Amino acid sequence: MKIAVIGGGSSYTPELIEGIILRADQVKVDEIVLVDIESGKEKLEIVGALAKRMIQKSGLPIKIELTFDRIKAITNADFVLTQFRVGGLKARANDERIPLKYDVIGQETVGPGGFAKALRTIPVILDICKEIEEYSNDAWLINFTNPAGMVTEAIHKYTSVKAIGLCNVPINMQQMSATILEVDRKDVNISFAGLNHLVYATKxxxxxxxxxATLIDRIIEGRNMNMKNIHDAPWEEDFIKALQVLPCPYHRYYYMMDEMLIEEKEAAELRGTRAEQVQAIERELFEIYKNPTLDVKPKELEERGGALYSEAAISLITSIVTNDHAIHTVNVLNNGAISQLPDDVVVEVSCVVNSEGAKPIQVGKLPPELNGLIQQIKAFEQLTIEAAVTGNKQKALLALVTNPFVPSSKVAKQLLNDLLEANKDYLSKFSMEV
Structure with missing residues (x-):
């Protein structure tokens, strides 16, 4: 089995290598190719050397190869994993800071920040898919690149590649639920329904x-249910009890918009945006990775925010390879799972996974208190995807106007112009101001 990792120089890669090592008794991997762009050469070499030491310590006969040749990496691959960031953390910092100028939340995967990231990312993922179609047309693409839902939907709409989008939020919610309820994670079964970074635990x-009910009560009492990259604002008791389902950590941006905006602005001024903080974390991580005696995933990687990524990714691959029909929460075509949404949009739901891929478990009709927000964000996502593929500024403007973070069409236009200017090196389809 050959696995190609696009964005192999990522600080997350040791997570992935660890997952492959831990699942070696279930999935036999022969070759891992880490591919990146040439400007990421130093990081690729550092991460690649650590990966090789980890494999050597494991005693597994897995070949690790480093390359800048994406086609070489993709050719004859069984799985292609995408975990890249177009523009790097510098572009992410712009995504976070520019909206704050207009008193709008700046976050890398939701709102205007997620919009800008999608515009940069979707054209690149579609180019990668063209190469997969030509050089490894039976490969599975496991997409971890954010915004994972929009990126995966673009793949399904514009290519024939077999793709599943993956996020570590559901598996982390399962783990945190197990911790709060004081049981083993394997004993916790959660039904999920919604969109990427807008998913609800419905059961x-x-x-x-x-x-x-017990879980909600304990969260109200102060038990933690959050991700490291999100301000831990406590849920309002009456609201969370009325909702009767568990929102994901990213829902704070929608349900506590004013509080999250205040925190973001204060953090940006005092500590830097999350991207600027992560830049410091990554510098420290890569210094740790350089240690020639290090041959395990360092505990410091947990501060980066990718907890349980490897387990989610490799367990998904395991289900495809072994045809075990296990349940995973992934991003797939709706195909009637959520009855109020079109079949051809991507949703994040619990799925049965086997050698044929991920089949969503039917959700049916969502209640109005969930459906309203999901419909609005799905409309935003559809418009963003169309804008990214076509370079249509009118669609881009409508996408921002549709997003609940943006207070007016005037602010949407100003935001769009600023984001297009900041990202002009990556947005060749866009040329003029709105």
């Missing part, structure tokens, strides 16, 4: 017993 069952 929490432990050993056959419904534990949603």
């Amino acid at each position: 929490v069952v432990v050993n056959g017993q419904d534990k949603m």
Whole structure:
């Protein structure tokens, strides 16, 4: 089995290597090719050397290859994993800071920040898919690149590649639920429904017993249910009890917009945006990675925010390879799973996974309190994808106007012009101001 990793120089790669090592008894991997762009040469070499030391320590006969030749990496691959960031952390910092000028939340995967990231990313992922179609047309593409839902939807709409989008939020919610309920994660079964970074846990069952009410009560009491990259604002008690389902950590940006904006502005002024903080974390990580005696994933990587990424990715690959029909929460075509959404849009739902891919478990009709926000964000995503593919500024403007973070069409126009200017090196399809 050959696995190609696009964005192989990422600080997350040791997570992935660890996952492959831990699952070696279930999935036999022969070759891992880490590919990156030439400007990322130093990081690729550092991460690649650590990966080789990790494999050597494991005693597994897995070949690790480093390359800048994407086609070489993709050719005859069984799985292509995408975990790249167009423009790097500098572009992410712009995504976070520019909206703050207009008192709008700046976040890398949702709102105007996620919009800008999608515009940069979708054309690149479609180029990668063309290469997969030509050089390894039976490969599975496991997409971890954010915004994962929009990127995966673009793949399905414009290519024939077999793609599944992956996010570590659901598996982390499962782990945090297990910790709060003081049980093993394997005993916690959660039904998920929604969109990427807008997914709800609609049912929490432990050993056959419904534990949603207990879980919500303990979260109200102050138990943590959040990700490292999101301000830990406590849920308002009356609201979370009325909702009767568990929102994901990213829902704070929608349900606590004013509080999250205040925190973001204060953080940007005092500590830097999240991207600027991550730049410092990454510098420290790569210094640690350089240690020639290091041959395990360092614990410091957990501060980067990718917890359980490897487990989610490699367990998904395991289900495809072994045809085990396990349940995973992934980004796939709706195909009727959520009845109020079109079949051809991508949703994040619990799925049964086997050698044929991921089949969504039917959700049916969502209640109005969930459906309203999901419909609005899906419209934003559809318009953003169209703008990214066509370079149509009118669609781009409408996408921003549709997003609940943006207060007016005037602000949307100003934001769009600023974002296009900041990203002009990556947006060749766009040429003029709105």
